[in-house]
Amino acid sequence: MPSAEDALAQAHEKENSIRVACLAFDRALSRMRQNLNLPHSKEAWSASFVTRLQFLNKEHRRRIKNDVQALSTRLRQDFGQRTAGCDAKSRLDVQVQAVMDAYADAEQLMVKCEELYTSRVGEKTLAVADRVLLRRAMPRLRDELQRIVQHKEEIQAIMAQWGVYFQLLASEEELSTLLEKLRQHKFTKTALENKAIPVFQRIIDMYTERDAIVFESSRLGLEHEANWLAQANRV
Incomplete structure (x- = not known):
């Protein structure tokens, strides 16, 4: 039968290994928050992400539209305006x-x-x-x-x-078609929420489960430690 000290050392090792595993999760969560520029409040993650993604999508479409139109104008300047039967x-x-x-x-x-x-x-x-x-x-x-x-x-x-x-x-016709397709690629709030909310909710659930695991491991560690010490004192 192991000594009380050995048993307590093993219990502490198990508890520490759980904390180390949770630390990797915490670091990954911190990187996610930094990369996505999320607020501290977990309840605001989905709304913040959707708002930011809508803004980035709008800027992306605006930048492409401006660049494409500028290139088209430059081509017409270099090769001349369209004339009958010749572009x-x-x-x-x-x-x-x-x-x-x-x-x-x-x-x-x-x-x-x-x-x-x-x-x-x-x-x-x-x-x-x-x-x-x-x-x-x-x-x-x-x-x-x-x-x-x-x-x-x-x-x-x-x-x-x-x-x-x-x-x-x-081609003015093909350019207009491209710009219309670009406009149709606008991200709607509803579509983004339908994709983002379940993902963030799962992450929040994992965060809650992580807290529960750490709490339970600490509780069990204290309980086992008290039991071992009580048994050791009776011996």
């Missing part, structure tokens, strides 16, 4: 296509140049000075053509990634 996206497409056509022309010219060079060298109708000049120029021309290919691929990649957003910002 900013159409003008951009024309410019991109002009780049693609220029690349195709450069590629064809390079092929033609190489064919003529090979033909004239084979026919021995090319002057030595011209042959030397072309032999030195051809590698540079190929390098330049390769750089043009890289620019072409970059433009194609950019258009594939950002073309849809350019279209959205350049």
Whole structure:
């Protein structure tokens, strides 16, 4: 049979382990209150959270609306106002296509140049000075053509990634549709309360249960300690 001191030490250890476990919960609760900027009163948590989330959502929608409208205005300034049958996206497409056509022309010219060079060298109708000049120029021309290919691929990649957003910002109709969808994403108080109240109520219930567990562990610890000491005195 363990001594009274050993029994009391074990009881104290159990009680302390419960307090340590509750301390982790308390720290998590404190971090939650700080992150969500909640008041001290637990009863006000839901209302405070809903009010703050509504404000943040409103600011988020307002900021997006202002940014999108500013970008749209900038695009129209850079690419000109819409005219009959031609908007900013159409003008951009024309410019991109002009780049693609220029690349195709450069590629064809390079092929033609190489064919003529090979033909004239084979026919021995090319002057030595011209042959030397072309032999030195051809590698540079190929390098330049390769750089043009890289620019072409970059433009194609950019258009594939950002073309849809350019279209959205350049089109008044699509921009209006976007802003309307943004307006519809407004958080209503009722919807937020329906989600927030059960969660916070569960946290409050856990907090209450935590207090009950600590209280009960302390009560049992004192009760066991008194019983052990009483038994030890009788012995």
